[in-house]
Amino acid sequence: MVLAIRTGAVDITYKEIFISLAKAFGFHPDAKIEPIQEGVFMQIRLPRVLLCVIVGAGLSVSGALMQALFRNPIVEPGLIGTSSGAAFGAALVFVVGKNFFGEYSHLLGVMALPASAFVFSLIATTLVYKISTSFGKITVSIMILVGVAINALMASCTGFLSYIARDPQARSITFWNLGTFSGADWNSVMLVYAVTIPSIILVLRYSKALNALLLGESEAGYLGINTDSLKTKVILLNTFIVAIVTSVVGVIGFVGLIVPHILRMIKSSDNRFLIIGSTLVGAIIMNLADMVSRVIIAPAELPIGIVTSFVGAPIFIWLLLRQKGGKGGFYA
């Protein structure tokens, strides 16, 4: 994390970080520091790293949740429409909202954007889940195909919006689809933390029930779990996390897929371990990816979604190949 703070177009030393923090907390109010360094650190670098931490954690936990719910280790929010739905919802308010709400748009924008992201994300996820489930069993091939279809539908809607939008808006939408942390500021950091941390804590309470769900729905029922209410709660919480994250940083793919997978290979798929572990490892991996995105074509920066997809997609294919060839599924 500290390394991530130092890396970037403007170099910042450890000493400068220390002094800036000390000043921010009220110690050493008259310590000497270059104003550029302090400004970059406090207003750009620090919020960005903190946002990376929570987004990485949120998306990874969401991946772990979806994998437990769909009982399949290749599911992640980008695959089943959660992310693309959220992106469309956000873009819709972003483009149409201004004409619609007129001068109140600024006030409403703060709430309307994530709210609309949530609604469309929930619709997309629920559709994929309902269509791929019959009699309590999930058909994987149908799930993936429906996911592709819903993603394409959402992407085309978003594409339509960016086509009718005026130029600066259109550019922002493009960035949204690719995912970027460049817009990080303290407001967005606060918003994402305020939603994600309570959601993760709530989700942790369901981890035992989610474990039981891995056995199948009827088996979980025999273990005394109300599967219908569990599914509803988990889908809601998960969509909540993904929608907020996506409305702030856009679509960042494959993190939610890979992080729980790494943890399973290290230890186990006990969801208690998986959710806590995803929070930590997700934060680290997201920061690494963000560093790469800032350094690779410095002084310019790449949208982070490009980095995660570039690394994640081959891993995804490798996973599919293992499922195809391996005996007894993935981790045997």
Place this chain on the structure above:
Amino acid sequence: MLEVKDIIYKIEDKTILNNLSAIFKPGELNMVIGPNGSGKSTLLKIICNEITHYSGKVLYDGGVLSKKDKLNIAKKRSVLSQQSELSFPLSVEEVVLMGRYPHFNLYPSVNDKEICLLALKRMNMEDFRHRNYLTLSGGEKQRVHFARALAQIWEQPEDTCRYLFLDEPIASLDLNYQHEFLRITKEIAEQNTVVVAVIHDINLALQYADKAILINMGNVIAKGSPAEVITTENLFAVYGLKCRILQNPDSSFQYFIVE
């Protein structure tokens, strides 16, 4: 005690179970036999409240279960299905611990963990406890799930009996473990437990069952002791096979062969 009364279950116009009634008492090993599609598994699903839109009554200790009792009944009733679809890497220990889920809130107690170990020992699987479940063979997996089912109802409830339901539990086991499995099941039945097992092997039913029910096309053809139920006439009526029932000269068991 478990009682099913006048169960009628239809899917659209097709009658799956036709006015079925039976009483299952603790201390007896009950076996449900019958051809494919006769309604055996459906009956088990109705007993386990997995199918709910039937007419008739399922009474546990004389009472109908409501949705609220789901957790309570899970503390004294376990169900072992034919196959489980678990496809994630979990250690054998973790899978068995799931049987204790109804008994603890967030973290398992020392007692829960001990019970898991005892259940694994009972199935001769204690050396496997750190193994990845996915690397086990089909029979080993089934033994893990049986250990899980045992762990779930390990302790006797204070007020009532325990319930153990098995849906073709031994299909994936070798000969040795089929018998081991049924011996354990019989022992559990004797310890104040209602056991209902759906089973295909008629000879195993003759040897182990205390009570048998023969079902065909949703109707009860016969019920009672295995010797009463498994007769050449009944087997011919249900399976269309000419059979002969023979007495094992060295024991009290009968066995059957197809002519």
